[in-house]
Amino acid sequence: MGINKKQQSAYNKVFSVKMNLKKRPDCKICGKPNAYAHHPNYQEPLKIIWLCKDCHRKLHLGEFVLDNIEKYLIDLSKIEKTERNKRIYTLYKRGAYTLRGLAKVFRISHPRILAIIKNMEKKKK
Ligand SMILES: [Zn+2]
Numbered sequence: 001m002g003i004n005k006k007q008q009s010a011y012n013k014v015f016s017v018k019m020n021l022k023k024r025p026d027c028k029i030c031g032k033p034n035a036y037a038h039h040p041n042y043q044e045p046l047k048i049i050w051l052c053k054d055c056h057r058k059l060h061l062g063e064f065v066l067d068n069i070e071k072y073l074i075d076l077s078k079i080e081k082t083e084r085n086k087r088i089y090t091l092y093k094r095g096a097y098t099l100r101g102l103a104k105v106f107r108i109s110h111p112r113i114l115a116i117i118k119n120m121e122k123k124k125k
């Protein structure tokens, strides 16, 4: 059973967010640490459910059904944004980039970068 391009790119996206998390997520069903991402729908690669190996296998084998999927679903795009903003702020603080440089690297507008930095500054206090 191979995986297609869409699945691979979904896994890659999740992996990059996961690597940035301070703590690896726990399984949503049994609470075991260091869960894997289960995609109910590969069209939405950042909407996932964290499941341990066992629960994931059982779910795919149909040993149990998640009836209220929304309850378990996590939208990683929010985490992705938070992580991105943190990175922007760190780079800015280090003086690694100018605001214009950051805007270019992260492909966000200059005013947006400014707003992100101001926001992070407020949070630090
Ligand atoms: Zn589990």
Ligand SMILES: [Zn+2]
Pocket (backbone or CB within 6 Å): 037, 038, 039, 056, 060
């Ligand atoms: Zn799965």
